[in-house]
Amino acid sequence: MAVRAAVAGASGYAGGEVLRLLLAHPEVEIGTLTGNSNAGQRLGALQPHLLPLADRVLAETTPEALAGHDVVFLALPHGQSAAVAERLGPDVLVVDMGADFRLKDPADWERFYGSPHAGTWPYGLPELPGARAALEGSKRIAVPGCYPTAVSLALYPAYAAQIAEPEAVIVAASGTSGAGKAPKAHLLGSEVMGSMSPYGVGGGHRHTPEMIQNLGAVAGERVAVSFTPTLAPMPRGILATCSAKAAAGVTAESVRAAYQKAYADEPFVHLLPEGQWPATASVHGSNAVQVQVAYDEAVGRIIAISAIDNLTKGTAGGAVQSMNIALGLDESTGLTTIGVAP
Numbered sequence: 001m002a003v004r005a006a007v008a009g010a011s012g013y014a015g016g017e018v019l020r021l022l023l024a025h026p027e028v029e030i031g032t033l034t035g036n037s038n039a040g041q042r043l044g045a046l047q048p049h050l051l052p053l054a055d056r057v058l059a060e061t062t063p064e065a066l067a068g069h070d071v072v073f074l075a076l077p078h079g080q081s082a083a084v085a086e087r088l089g090p091d092v093l094v095v096d097m098g099a100d101f102r103l104k105d106p107a108d109w110e111r112f113y114g115s116p117h118a119g120t121w122p123y124g125l126p127e128l129p130g131a132r133a134a135l136e137g138s139k140r141i142a143v144p145g146c147y148p149t150a151v152s153l154a155l156y157p158a159y160a161a162q163i164a165e166p167e168a169v170i171v172a173a174s175g176t177s178g179a180g181k182a183p184k185a186h187l188l189g190s191e192v193m194g195s196m197s198p199y200g201v202g203g204g205h206r207h208t209p210e211m212i213q214n215l216g217a218v219a220g221e222r223v224a225v226s227f228t229p230t231l232a233p234m235p236r237g238i239l240a241t242c243s244a245k246a247a248a249g250v251t252a253e254s255v256r257a258a259y260q261k262a263y264a265d266e267p268f269v270h271l272l273p274e275g276q277w278p279a280t281a282s283v284h285g286s287n288a289v290q291v292q293v294a295y296d297e298a299v300g301r302i303i304a305i306s307a308i309d310n311l312t313k314g315t316a317g318g319a320v321q322s323m324n325i326a327l328g329l330d331e332s333t334g335l336t337t338i339g340v341a342p
């Protein structure tokens with residue numbers, strides 16, 4: 001019997017991407033779609049690339065509209081998921097693509113998001129140690145932020161192998177879809193095209209505590225993180241360049257061996273051959289993650305670089321991958337590692 005899935009926030013970028021993936025998922029039947037300001041609109045007017053769903057009309061985002069499904073994906077702005085989720089019942093699998101249930105420390109949540117902490121759910125980054133076991137059979141999933149996905153997958157093998165000191169410096173570039181579809185002046189074409197600019201510099205970005213949480217759990221101690229995000233003139237993609245001071249005795253060979261061990265059996269993470277570097281175009285529309293790592297002997301630092309599609313592995317692909325695990329399906333069902341580069 002098909003898994004019936006509803007999508008709240010179907011008019012947005014994350015909601016649209018999860019629908020694109022669910023349309024290709026052999027076990028899923030797409031049920032109710034909801035919006036906010038666009039409730040009552042045809043999906044075809046909002047997501048014209050989703051042709052098979054063009055005549056669906058968006059309902060209001062209410063627990064009543066979302067009832068009666070096996071899975072509900074929430075692609076809503078931060079702070080909007082908890083009130084909906086708590087009325088969906090314990091037997092429904094709720095997959096939150098927002099931030100509401102990612103952080104464990106209520107103080108971190110309140111500092112970066114400015115509202116009371118709603119709780120913590122199993123974290124939808126299956127590649128992290130212990131994550132798959134927590135997702136199996138779970139009825140609640142917190143999908144990671146797009147930057148924490150890229151950064152955690154670039155750096156966690158170094159902490160798992162205890163070859164890096166507990167401090168990391170990260171500079172990551174994101175495509176503009178990472179900021180959502182709602183109009184904002186700094187996302188105008190005239191502002192973004194032909195220009196790159198950082199934001200949230202100096203510890204101000206809300207994804208910093210999520211990275212510290214993920215890397216610290218693997219390292220077994222707090223990992224200090226300096227994170228600088230950058231807006232890049234492209235619609236999709238994240239390129240994360242991460243570095244950490246190498247532990248004593250580390251060599252180029254031991255660094256590579258740590259990453260080979262971590263990613264030998266991962267269906268979506270591809271450790272590139274030596275000399276080849278991650279590129280966002282290579283993972284466009286795919287759930288793949290490209291990773292490369294090098295040891296910069298001159299400064300004694302490990303340099304780990306990853307590329308993802310922020311909307312696919314960084315949001316909707318990670319959500320579907322985690323749903324598959326929770327439902328006991330093959331983890332790769334409905335997902336591809338094939339990109340659409342020219």
Ligand SMILES: NC(=O)C1=CN([C@@H]2O[C@H](COP(=O)(O)OP(=O)(O)OC[C@H]3O[C@@H](n4cnc5c(N)ncnc54)[C@H](OP(=O)(O)O)[C@@H]3O)[C@@H](O)[C@H]2O)C=CC1
Nearest residue numbers: 009011012013014035036037038075076098178180181182
């Ligand atoms: N874009 C990305 O790369 C990533 C996004 N995410 C997360 O996914 C979630 C959605 O992001 P994204 O799709 O980019 O954002 P968009 O702005 O593109 O979409 C937001 C969606 O939420 C709806 N919405 C807006 N306000 C409310 C409200 N007050 N109550 C209920 N629904 C509302 C909108 O409906 P309408 O259009 O009808 O008003 C729209 O469907 C966010 O939590 C985001 O952090 C996570 C990782 C990456």
Ligand SMILES: CC(=O)N[C@@H](CCC(=O)OP(=O)(O)O)C(=O)O
Nearest residue numbers: 099145146147174175176178179
């Ligand atoms: C380019 C851009 O603006 N990106 C967003 C991150 C989007 C994302 O993954 O994260 P959330 O799910 O936490 O919103 C930002 O920096 O806020």
